[in-house]
Amino acid sequence: MNRLCVHTITTKPWSLEECLVEYPRQGIGGITVWRNALAGRSLGDSARMLRESGLEVVSLCRGGFFPGADARLREHAVDDNRLAIEQAHAIGAPSVVLVCGAVPGQALEVSRAQIAEGIAKVLPDAIAAGVRLLIEPLHPMYADDRSAVNTLRQANALCDRLGSPEGLGIAVDVYHVWWDPELREMIELTARAGRLDAFHLCDWRTPTVDLLNDRGLMGEGCIPLAQICRWVEQAGFRGFREVEIFSNRWWSTDQRDFLKRIVAAYREAITEVGAEG
């Protein structure tokens, strides 16, 4: 249980204050903070609240969205990523998750070059702040407008292209990669390269009725969670298992009840893994 982390977006109706009261009550050990949860108070106040909660701050979500049709937009994205790095540093988050970005109608190879360029620009800031940038390959159904980085193979190639610097890692989210015929070997490759920094859980529902906000609670869908958890564990990963669920359905229910279901589903999903909780 001490390795269970919940993303604030998972309980989207709650303020950060509510998350910090409710998560520890359920025995949850970590929190990944979405930037919208920081709005409305000083960074110092957020940092203090997080420290006092006893939760470990696992990551800040999210930076990225580097591609843009003109240089001004891309420079704005770079500035925003610098801000994300500052915010992560201030709240004690060791990493910023990157949703790399894409522009509908712009060639993917152009977006991919702009992503590499954007990451290269902000990497020195990340390294100086002691914050790692985590490339999260997104499901190919988001290649139009959310990310032109869509497989673990590609995310690893991007790290290589950038010289595999110390400040760069990869976030593996089962929702985005579960289908990949190369999944196991790519998890192993990512770990061997010292880049397996984050591991996100949810499930894929059949049918999925909304491309963005119809993710399932673990066990509601078809992703072989225990198998993937095992692969990740065997690759040497010992970090938090982060529950990140975008769901209009779950967001419309009582969040305290939902959180209890998350804890139960997490226990169920990792029962077979044969590792400490």
Next chain:
Amino acid sequence: MNRLCVHTITTKPWSLEECLVEYPRQGIGGITVWRNALAGRSLGDSARMLRESGLEVVSLCRGGFFPGADARLREHAVDDNRLAIEQAHAIGAPSVVLVCGAVPGQALEVSRAQIAEGIAKVLPDAIAAGVRLLIEPLHPMYADDRSAVNTLRQANALCDRLGSPEGLGIAVDVYHVWWDPELREMIELTARAGRLDAFHLCDWRTPTVDLLNDRGLMGEGCIPLAQICRWVEQAGFRGFREVEIFSNRWWSTDQRDFLKRIVAAYREAITEVGAEG
């Protein structure tokens, strides 16, 4: 224009009789017949109607769906694929497109093994009938219940695993593969292996509001159609370019008007390809 083919499912509200009147009127050269369009009359009658239309029969859609939770279901799928091969032979279609199948909650590697087994069983029938079976890798968002074969790399590996027999090829649909960072090299590899048998066109809309039936008319979305057409052409493909659009939106409009738009969009999309229409 003589290389433009339309799938009967694209004009779903029309009967085969209507397709056979309307497609030639717009100068369309080929037709890919979905099996539902064969219902309600003898195969001989369908074959005669198709011959008399002057349209070239490009393919039959579709076989596949090999995985199943028990042997009886898998045997039923094999029988159904044998029927599809008979139907293709009867109507003069040189190939059957395979949507390989998947079972929600069944491990993908199990489904993949069952797909290989199913194809191996029906291949002799296909070869005897002079009909090629075309593996169509489907977009990863269909890995839960439609196909456990989701990339061109994987489809090629499956052909290799089956001994790369003469009766087996690959169908490339831009909707399913446009996001692939390896797309160009995989198109070239597929062609070099003598497997690039079919090429399907439509577009990816932003936002896509339905995972199955919200495909776009060429030009409505973000797929770089001219670029992909060029790659396919450069790889040596000289077959039909098949328009396959599943769209509740377009199906609810006047189909004759839609067909005219398809012809115009096709001309626009291939203008830059620099090859004969």
